[in-house]
Each structure stands twice: as structure tokens, then as C-alpha cells.
Amino acid sequence: MSTPKQQLNRDFLEKNLLGKELAPFTAEILDYPEKIIQFGEGNFLRGFVDWMVHQLNKQSLFQGRVVVAQPIPSGRVAELNQQDGLYTLILRGTQDGQVVDQREIITSISRGLDPYTQWQEVLKCAENPAIEYVVSNTTEAGIAYNPADRSSDQPPVSFPGKLTAYLYHRYQHFQGDATKGMVILPCELIDRNGDNLKRVVLQLAAEWNLPLQFQEWLTKANHFLNTLVDRIVTGYPAKEMAQLQEELGYTDQNMDTGEIFHLWVIEGDAALGERLPFTKAGLNVKWVKDMTPYRTRKVRILNGAHTSTVAVAYLAGIDLVRDAVHDQKVGQFLKQAVFEEIIPTLDLEKSELQQFAAAVLERFDNPFIDHKWSDISLNSTSKFEARVMPSLKKYFEKQRVLPKRMTFSLAALFALYYGTEIRDNKLVGHRNGKEYFVQDDLPKLEFFRDVWQKYEKAELSLEQAVAGILTRFWPQEAQELPTLASEVAFYLQDILNSGIVSSLEKCS
Known part of the structure; x- marks a missing residue:
């Protein structure tokens, strides 16, 4: 069994796959503007949220892409950038009594950033009015207060610290404009994840002696939403890799696998659901008043x-x-x-x-x-x-x-x-x-x-x-x-x- 020599990237995709089974869309989808910043580049978000954004874009319901920041020094944004953010997602399981094996090239990630070498690039995203959403999955331990965080850190240690600095930069750039707040969707598996994240961000803002007006802006202009995520994402299929790449005809170091089932429960106003029309795209996403x-x-x-x-x-x-x-x-x-x-x-x-x-x-x-x-x-x-x-x-x-x-x-x-x-x-x-x-x-x-x-x-x-x-x-x-x-x-x-x-x- 020979290993394909061509690596999945934008050039390869445009030349070989657009309009075909793995990529049934046009080149326009690769040029949509960035609208989401995502803290976390691991298997789960790529097999869950980024897959959902891709489904929205295929139906022209969102027309936006995701810029990804890795939350810790060791990550895989370099590998993502080598493939222009592209990767193959394989979803497999039993659905309505039938075995299903779905394969698709996901195009929703525009690029990856390493905050530990590109912190100013991350902050520059805060200046983009089109980037209105924050998504995160930094493990259950990721939403926690870290006393080592300082507002002058480059970057702060924890995800809440990075988010606090990011939001403060946005607040300063837009001079406190209440319409420039963000919708924040943490996917960490802890109860009331949005409430807990907001609590830590407000604690850091106070400890860093940031202006009271900023702390008020955090509360009134931003939406920290509680969410519940459910999908088993099994990640890189190492044992099957040679066979899969032979079948697909290209190499893909970012390949991801997961189950068919998915559910995202978001505790938020129905108007936000109109802005992120997951349900309109046929996805199993529920916007509810109480997720309990x-x-x-x-x-x-x-x-x-x-x-x-x-x-x-x-x-x-x-x-x-x-x-x-x-x-x-x-x-x-x-x-x-x-x-x-x-x-x-x-x-x-x-x-x-x-x-x-x-x-x-x-x-x-x-x-x-x-x-x-x-x-x-x-x-x-x-x-x-x-x-x-x-x-x-x-x-x-x-x-x-x-x-x-x-x-x-x-x-x-x-x-x-x-x-x-x-x-x-x-x-x-x-x-x-x-x-x-x-x-x-x-x-x-x-x-x-x-x-x-x-x-x-x-x-x-x-x-x-x-x-x-x-x-x-x-x-x-x-x-x-x-x-x-x-x-x-x-x-x-x-x-x-x-x-x-x-x-x-x-x-x-």
C-alpha cells in the first residue's frame, strides 16, 4: 500500500476536489471573512463547532470562517496552517439502524495563531468588527482563576486571562462601543460554563485595576452563554491512517473522526439563534431559556x-x-x-x-x-x-x-x-x-x-x-x-x- 504524495491544502483542494463528493461546494467558501475566534484547536472543536460552521457555510447561512488560537504553548496550529486550515472529518456510527460512514473536507478554519509567539496578531482580531463570536474548549480545567495572570503578560497564562486581555483590547479599540460586545460560547464540560467564565473574567478585570467602565461593558455588552455539548470525537485515526489516505488519495495530518450523533444546547436569547442559524441548517442545536x-x-x-x-x-x-x-x-x-x-x-x-x-x-x-x-x-x-x-x-x-x-x-x-x-x-x-x-x-x-x-x-x-x-x-x-x-x-x-x-x- 503506497502513501499518497499530495498533501491536503487549498491548492490541492481547488485543483482536484471542489464540486466532488468530499467537497461539494464552490471556491467562494474559502474566502469568507473571519467571524469567530476560537480558543482551542483540538479534535473536539474541529469535529463539532467547526463542522457546524462548515455546514452553515455550505448553505450560505453564515458566510464566515474561524480563526483559531491554541490555548497552551504546545498545539497544532502549525500543522493546520500547513494545510491552510483544511482537514478531513470522518463521522461514523449507527443511525436509524443503519451503519453510516460520512467523509467530508472541512473548510471553516481560516488560519491558526500561536498566542505565545503571535499575541499581537491575536489582539488584532479584537479590532475586527466582523469577529463577533468567541468559542472555546480548553479542557474542564481551562475555566479557572490563575493568580499568575497579569494584564501585562504576553499573553496571560490561562484562557480566562487571555480572554480578559482580548476583550479589554476590543473595548479600548472601539472606545467602549456597546454594539461591539461579543457572544461567548464556551464548550468546556463544566456546569454553567458561561457563568463560570464570566465570573473569572470579572475577577481578573478587577484585580488588574481595569476601568470600572470596562467592567460594566463586560457585563452589559457581552453575552457569556452557558452551553452543553455532546458528541464523541475520537480524533486522529492513527491505526487506519495508511488505508484511509490510500482511499482518499492525499495525506492529511489533521484528519479527525467522530460519531454521527451531535447535540449543542445553548442557553441564550432566541435572537442570538437567528444570528447563528444552526437550527435552520438542520443541525441538532437547541436555544433554550434554561439548559438545566x-x-x-x-x-x-x-x-x-x-x-x-x-x-x-x-x-x-x-x-x-x-x-x-x-x-x-x-x-x-x-x-x-x-x-x-x-x-x-x-x-x-x-x-x-x-x-x-x-x-x-x-x-x-x-x-x-x-x-x-x-x-x-x-x-x-x-x-x-x-x-x-x-x-x-x-x-x-x-x-x-x-x-x-x-x-x-x-x-x-x-x-x-x-x-x-x-x-x-x-x-x-x-x-x-x-x-x-x-x-x-x-x-x-x-x-x-x-x-x-x-x-x-x-x-x-x-x-x-x-x-x-x-x-x-x-x-x-x-x-x-x-x-x-x-x-x-x-x-x-x-x-x-x-x-x-x-x-x-x-x-x-
């Missing part, structure tokens, strides 16, 4: 399905998420937990919840993503607290009985954390006679080890062991749900005696 129900839906259904099933599937000998969907017993457990126990606890329209859940199951079944249950199991105690326990409690409040599958999943979690030895800061468990390693905070693992050591020495009964674990991690629930300990102990005893697969019949 949508965040709850994602956490409880998608993340909750993962967390309530992880111990069950893994102890059943299933390593990949998609294989659990097809397993007769585990797949049934997963579906019943979602449709019969989680969905009834949520407040959105039932049909919308069922549609979202069906899409989640299709995503779990993606034949192109090897999603390992062992990876999902990381820090399962805190994940169960955030993702499953609220549904369990809500179900009990409504039905006055405990939900069978979620209660069983808690017993399975305790079985997953059954181990009497810690090695290399990991709890050693056993599955089908072979060791596996549980990763969580060390004090939590030490607690489980001590409980199970006492249980094996007959110093604790199983119900006492379960009650002790519940009191340690969920004291309020242990008190408010009086039968929780006994029901979890019932399922756990059967799991330990008969194995997880046989025990599933008890909660069907």
Missing part, C-alpha cells in the same frame, strides 16, 4: 446508563460497550434501567426523552468505537453519586419502592469493588479467575479493602458490610431509604454466590 433539564437528561440517561451498567457488564465478562448492547441479559438490563426506571424520573416530554435514549443506545452500539467498560469504571463511586443515585432517589419518591435495576447496579458496584488487596494504589479484584484493577481515590479503595477483609474474617455480616459502605458514601440515602441496605445486600449475596449473569434474573 437538558444537562440533567444527559447526565441521568447517557452517563447514568454507563454508570449503572458498567459493573454489571464488566463482571459478566463483557469488555466493550457495544457488546453489552447485544448481550441478551445485560442488554435487557441496560434498556430496562433506562426506559423503565430513569426516564420516569425526568421532567422533559416523555417522547423527547425516549427519542434521546434510543439515540444513546445507537451510540453505545457504534461499531467504530471500542469503548471499554474498564475505562468507564474509573472513579465509579463518585460517578454513581452524580449520575445514578439522584434517579434512584427520585424513583423512590414517586413510586415508594426502590427501582430494581438501579438497586442491583449498586450491588454490582460493590461486587466490582470487592477486593482485599491494594497494589500500586489500585484495588485488586477477580473476574473469572483473573485479576483486574479498580481505580478510584486511594482512601476510598482502602475503605473497601478494610470492609471486605473484615467480612472475610466474619467480623461483619454482608448486610453490615453493605450498611457500612452506604453510610460511608451515601449517609443521607442510607437514612432516608430504610430498605436500601437490605435490598442491596440481597442482590450482592446472590452475585457472590451465583455470579452476575445468573443474578440478573432476580431483577428482571
Whole structure:
């Protein structure tokens, strides 16, 4: 298999691909003006927001491009610039029961900037009245106050510091014009990301002794929007690269891959949705007054399905998420937990919840993503607290009985954390006679080890062991749900005696 010699760039695209399957558009799309500055050049934004902007441009609904600034010293703007911002995006998965493999050259990025060598170029973007939008994805730790930030830094250390300096430069250049504020769309995976970003920016503006008029302009002229993003972007397909480049006929060092499903929930005024007409382009973008129900839906259904099933599937000998969907017993457990126990606890329209859940199951079944249950199991105690326990409690409040599958999943979690030895800061468990390693905070693992050591020495009964674990991690629930300990102990005893697969019949 030979490697194509031609690299994807503007010259190659114009000569070879415009108007063809991978690039069904005209050259005009490559010359649209810059309208968005994006902090973050990684796989996710290129497979999510930049893909969306490309879809808008294909329909002449936005006619704007994205200038990208890498948020940390090490990044890939140099590689993007070598290809004139172009890259191939491959979206694969199952949609409406059919396997889909979409390939497209994305043209929305105009250029990349390195703030650590081109800070003045970044600030010059603030002087462009056409650049009205800020997009970011600087990891969950990116939206945080950093005391090392100073207004005179070239550039400031953190993303909020860079944004503060950027907005102050814009404020100065346009002399405080209230019409020159920006729409700021952070995509970091933290709750109320826009509110948190605004809080840090205002804190820095005050610490830097910037004018009070600027601080007022920040609040009144700019829109810091809370958003929720949802798409698995799997990034550069290293293992398939040679074959893909042979099929495509060119080399592409910026190639990106992801799943078909996408959802962007933006908490903002409907008028902003007219300016960024994602929905008009047929994209799954929702402009809402309150994103809380949508965040709850994602956490409880998608993340909750993962967390309530992880111990069950893994102890059943299933390593990949998609294989659990097809397993007769585990797949049934997963579906019943979602449709019969989680969905009834949520407040959105039932049909919308069922549609979202069906899409989640299709995503779990993606034949192109090897999603390992062992990876999902990381820090399962805190994940169960955030993702499953609220549904369990809500179900009990409504039905006055405990939900069978979620209660069983808690017993399975305790079985997953059954181990009497810690090695290399990991709890050693056993599955089908072979060791596996549980990763969580060390004090939590030490607690489980001590409980199970006492249980094996007959110093604790199983119900006492379960009650002790519940009191340690969920004291309020242990008190408010009086039968929780006994029901979890019932399922756990059967799991330990008969194995997880046989025990599933008890909660069907």
C-alpha cells in the first residue's frame, strides 16, 4: 500500500476536489471573512463547532470562517496552517439502524495563531468588527482563576486571562462601543460554563485595576452563554491512517473522526439563534431559556446508563460497550434501567426523552468505537453519586419502592469493588479467575479493602458490610431509604454466590 504524495491544502483542494463528493461546494467558501475566534484547536472543536460552521457555510447561512488560537504553548496550529486550515472529518456510527460512514473536507478554519509567539496578531482580531463570536474548549480545567495572570503578560497564562486581555483590547479599540460586545460560547464540560467564565473574567478585570467602565461593558455588552455539548470525537485515526489516505488519495495530518450523533444546547436569547442559524441548517442545536433539564437528561440517561451498567457488564465478562448492547441479559438490563426506571424520573416530554435514549443506545452500539467498560469504571463511586443515585432517589419518591435495576447496579458496584488487596494504589479484584484493577481515590479503595477483609474474617455480616459502605458514601440515602441496605445486600449475596449473569434474573 503506497502513501499518497499530495498533501491536503487549498491548492490541492481547488485543483482536484471542489464540486466532488468530499467537497461539494464552490471556491467562494474559502474566502469568507473571519467571524469567530476560537480558543482551542483540538479534535473536539474541529469535529463539532467547526463542522457546524462548515455546514452553515455550505448553505450560505453564515458566510464566515474561524480563526483559531491554541490555548497552551504546545498545539497544532502549525500543522493546520500547513494545510491552510483544511482537514478531513470522518463521522461514523449507527443511525436509524443503519451503519453510516460520512467523509467530508472541512473548510471553516481560516488560519491558526500561536498566542505565545503571535499575541499581537491575536489582539488584532479584537479590532475586527466582523469577529463577533468567541468559542472555546480548553479542557474542564481551562475555566479557572490563575493568580499568575497579569494584564501585562504576553499573553496571560490561562484562557480566562487571555480572554480578559482580548476583550479589554476590543473595548479600548472601539472606545467602549456597546454594539461591539461579543457572544461567548464556551464548550468546556463544566456546569454553567458561561457563568463560570464570566465570573473569572470579572475577577481578573478587577484585580488588574481595569476601568470600572470596562467592567460594566463586560457585563452589559457581552453575552457569556452557558452551553452543553455532546458528541464523541475520537480524533486522529492513527491505526487506519495508511488505508484511509490510500482511499482518499492525499495525506492529511489533521484528519479527525467522530460519531454521527451531535447535540449543542445553548442557553441564550432566541435572537442570538437567528444570528447563528444552526437550527435552520438542520443541525441538532437547541436555544433554550434554561439548559438545566437538558444537562440533567444527559447526565441521568447517557452517563447514568454507563454508570449503572458498567459493573454489571464488566463482571459478566463483557469488555466493550457495544457488546453489552447485544448481550441478551445485560442488554435487557441496560434498556430496562433506562426506559423503565430513569426516564420516569425526568421532567422533559416523555417522547423527547425516549427519542434521546434510543439515540444513546445507537451510540453505545457504534461499531467504530471500542469503548471499554474498564475505562468507564474509573472513579465509579463518585460517578454513581452524580449520575445514578439522584434517579434512584427520585424513583423512590414517586413510586415508594426502590427501582430494581438501579438497586442491583449498586450491588454490582460493590461486587466490582470487592477486593482485599491494594497494589500500586489500585484495588485488586477477580473476574473469572483473573485479576483486574479498580481505580478510584486511594482512601476510598482502602475503605473497601478494610470492609471486605473484615467480612472475610466474619467480623461483619454482608448486610453490615453493605450498611457500612452506604453510610460511608451515601449517609443521607442510607437514612432516608430504610430498605436500601437490605435490598442491596440481597442482590450482592446472590452475585457472590451465583455470579452476575445468573443474578440478573432476580431483577428482571
